[in-house]
Amino acid sequence: MNMEKDIFTPLELGEYQLSNRIVMAPMTRLRAIDSIPQSIMATYYAQRAKAGLIITECTMVSPLSNGYMNCPGIFSDKQVRGWQQVTEAVHSQGGRIFLQLWHCGRVSHPSLLNGQQPVAPSAIAGQGTLHTPMGKVNLEAPRALETEEIPEVVEQFRRGAIEAKTAGFDGIELHGAFGYLIDQFLQDGSNQRQDKYGGSIENRTRFLLEVVEAVTEVWEDEKVGIKLSPSNTFYGMYDSDPKATFGYAIEALNRFKLAYIHLMEPNPTDLTARDVINPVLEVFRPLYKGTIVTNGGYDKDRANTVVANGDAELVSFGRPFIANPDLPQRFLVDAELNTPNPKTFYATGAEGYIDYPTLQ
Numbered sequence: 001m002n003m004e005k006d007i008f009t010p011l012e013l014g015e016y017q018l019s020n021r022i023v024m025a026p027m028t029r030l031r032a033i034d035s036i037p038q039s040i041m042a043t044y045y046a047q048r049a050k051a052g053l054i055i056t057e058c059t060m061v062s063p064l065s066n067g068y069m070n071c072p073g074i075f076s077d078k079q080v081r082g083w084q085q086v087t088e089a090v091h092s093q094g095g096r097i098f099l100q101l102w103h104c105g106r107v108s109h110p111s112l113l114n115g116q117q118p119v120a121p122s123a124i125a126g127q128g129t130l131h132t133p134m135g136k137v138n139l140e141a142p143r144a145l146e147t148e149e150i151p152e153v154v155e156q157f158r159r160g161a162i163e164a165k166t167a168g169f170d171g172i173e174l175h176g177a178f179g180y181l182i183d184q185f186l187q188d189g190s191n192q193r194q195d196k197y198g199g200s201i202e203n204r205t206r207f208l209l210e211v212v213e214a215v216t217e218v219w220e221d222e223k224v225g226i227k228l229s230p231s232n233t234f235y236g237m238y239d240s241d242p243k244a245t246f247g248y249a250i251e252a253l254n255r256f257k258l259a260y261i262h263l264m265e266p267n268p269t270d271l272t273a274r275d276v277i278n279p280v281l282e283v284f285r286p287l288y289k290g291t292i293v294t295n296g297g298y299d300k301d302r303a304n305t306v307v308a309n310g311d312a313e314l315v316s317f318g319r320p321f322i323a324n325p326d327l328p329q330r331f332l333v334d335a336e337l338n339t340p341n342p343k344t345f346y347a348t349g350a351e352g353y354i355d356y357p358t359l360q
């Protein structure tokens with residue numbers, strides 16, 4: 001009998017037995033009032049607990065890492081207690097949940113940082129706009145971190161990892177994607193430093209590896225994942241040789257026995273912005289020896305194919321999970337999917353958040 005793998009084939013992820021290979025992708029939803037996770041977030045995540053693994057929205061590791069209003073943090077007791085309700089709710093439904101640790105770097109604004117200037121590898125502004133208490137603003141040039149300041153930023157990730165344990169998470173994912181701080185260090189369009197954190201690819205990867213080392217001192221390697229987006233052009237991200245840069249970083253990650261790397265394929269705007277690596281998986285799968293979560297525009301059939309071919313072990317779904325709390329069940333019975341409403345992605349309250357219907 002041909003025992004072909006598909007997204008319903010259970011997977012051992014370190015000590016965890018995932019009941020399926022359907023991962024809920026990290027998604028910012030901005031329902032954390034004053035950066036504190038609310039009970040509505042516990043409801044939202046618990047509704048989605050049938051995913052093999054949930055990865056939370058990006059969560060700031062320090063006050064200076066905030067890029068969005070009502071984004072959650074993990075650096076105060078109140079925030080940790082807020083997250084405890086979430087992990088308890090997910091666990092009570094038999095789910096598994098990793099916290100996505102994040103520093104926005106240059107993708108911020110003084111009005112979100114108590115008047116302080118955002119920090120980044122170099123004083124190069126990202127492109128695009130941001131919602132702030134003053135309305136929509138263009139991204140401005142950040143302040144370049146001094147070499148001596150960088151260990152403290154690494155420390156913030158370590159502390160975030162410790163607090164994630166206190167909050168009851170099953171593991172953590174580092175946000176190394178989408179043009180935020182770790183990505184800004186990696187790519188030469190945003191990193192033009194002259195010290196040991198800039199210049200050569202080895203140097204640009206140093207920050208990422210120091211963060212991974214710090215958090216794997218807190219968590220076993222097998223409970224730490226990292227998300228990378230080699231083709232992402234969001235906020236003006238650019239690298240002169242992304243195959244070499246991300247290839248080096250991904251090969252360097254082999255030395256850890258991480259839970260997974262989470263690789264994002266280009267989204268439609270990346271494809272129109274410039275010539276990017278597409279598909280990402282084809283270039284980087286051969287370089288990575290561990291588990292890969294692939295992401296970006298998957299439907300059930302494509303997800304089954306990528307798992308059956310062994311090109312990735314897990315597939316994450318973003319927008320489909322917003323609108324379909326019972327996505328695994330719908331996939332199982334080939335039910336129609338609800339359509340997500342982008343107007344409520346970043347809104348407030350229950351609408352478009354916890355009120356999408358399930359099959360029953």
Ligand SMILES: Cc1cc2nc3c(=O)[nH]c(=O)nc-3n(C[C@H](O)[C@H](O)[C@H](O)COP(=O)(O)O)c2cc1C
Binds near residue numbers: 056264296320
């Ligand atoms: C509303 C929304 C918020 C998102 N927030 C995050 C985030 O906080 N962290 C992250 O790594 N990716 C974030 N993403 C990207 C998703 O994780 C995913 O990479 C993207 O939606 C592509 O997957 P999909 O085609 O299945 O939606 C977000 C996407 C959406 C739609």
